[in-house]
Amino acid sequence: MARLDPTLEEMEDVKTAVSEAVTNAVIHGYQGKGGIIYIEVTVEGQEITVSIRDTGVGITDIKQAMEPMFTTDPDGVRSGMGFSFMEAFMDQVEVKSEPDKGTAVIMKKKISR
Amino acid sequence: MAEFEKTLQKKHIFVVSFFIHPDYFRHIKNTLLWCYGQTIRNGGVLHMNQPHFTYEAEGHTLIVHLPEELDHHNCSGLKYETDLILSENYIRRIIFDFSRTRFMDSSGIGILLNRYKQMALSGGNVAIYGAGSQALRILKMGGILKLMKLYDSKEAAVTG
Numbered sequence: 001m002a003r004l005d006p007t008l009e010e011m012e013d014v015k016t017a018v019s020e021a022v023t024n025a026v027i028h029g030y031q032g033k034g035g036i037i038y039i040e041v042t043v044e045g046q047e048i049t050v051s052i053r054d055t056g057v058g059i060t061d062i063k064q065a066m067e068p069m070f071t072t073d074p075d076g077v078r079s080g081m082g083f084s085f086m087e088a089f090m091d092q093v094e095v096k097s098e099p100d101k102g103t104a105v106i107m108k109k110k111i112s113r
Numbered sequence: 114m115a116e117f118e119k120t121l122q123k124k125h126i127f128v129v130s131f132f133i134h135p136d137y138f139r140h141i142k143n144t145l146l147w148c149y150g151q152t153i154r155n156g157g158v159l160h161m162n163q164p165h166f167t168y169e170a171e172g173h174t175l176i177v178h179l180p181e182e183l184d185h186h187n188c189s190g191l192k193y194e195t196d197l198i199l200s201e202n203y204i205r206r207i208i209f210d211f212s213r214t215r216f217m218d219s220s221g222i223g224i225l226l227n228r229y230k231q232m233a234l235s236g237g238n239v240a241i242y243g244a245g246s247q248a249l250r251i252l253k254m255g256g257i258l259k260l261m262k263l264y265d266s267k268e269a270a271v272t273g
Contacts, residue, residue: 019218023185079223
C-alpha cells in the first residue's frame, strides 16, 4: 500500500476496516475457537482491494449482519458497528458468505494522490 | 521461539493484580508506580506496546489507562476487571485515559458504551482525556462524544 503514497488518515482507515473484518472472523466466523484468516491485498492503479476470508460458520443473513448496531453478542460488550465502520472507512464493501463454508469480505478504497 | 515466548512472558508479568478492598486502592497505586519503574528499567515496554489496562483510583474516581491498541483482542479483560473494581468500591466516575492509545476500532466503542450504561445505571458518569486524532474519529463516529465529556488533560478530567 505504501507505494500508493497514502495519507496517514487513509492508512488508518484501511487499518481500522481490516481490524473490524478480522475481529468478525475471529468472533463470528470461528466462534472464538481459532482458525486461519486469509488476507489478500491487490493494487490496481490508485485503488487498493483488501480481501479478508475465513472458513468458519458463515453468515445466514448478510443483510441483517450488516445493519448498524446489529449484534449477536449476549453480553452487551460488542457495539455491532463493525460493518458500518468498514463501510465508512472504505469506498466499497462486499460480503460473500455461505453457512458452514465461511465468509469473505472484499473492500476497495481509492487512494488519493 | 520458546526463548522468545519466555522473554515475552517476562516482559508482561507486571500486570496489576486484583485483591480489591477499599484499602487496596493505595496498594494498587503503589503497584502501578512500581510497574512503571520496572518497565522503564526493562527498556520501557509499557510505552512501546503495553497490552494491558492499568487502573488508578482517586477518591470515588477510577482512572483507566488504556493500552496502545484498543481492539477486540485486548478489550476482553476490561469489562471483567472494571466490574470487579466497581463491585467492591464506591466509584462515581470512570475516566478513560487515551493518551497512550494510537489505534482503536468498534471493539473500543462497544466496551465504552457498555461501561457508560453500567455507570449510568448507578447514577455515575464517564469521561475521556488524551484522545489522539485516530481515536477521536472513532469516538465521534461511534457517538461516544455525545455521552461522555472530553477533556484535554488528566487534571481537567478529574476536576470535572
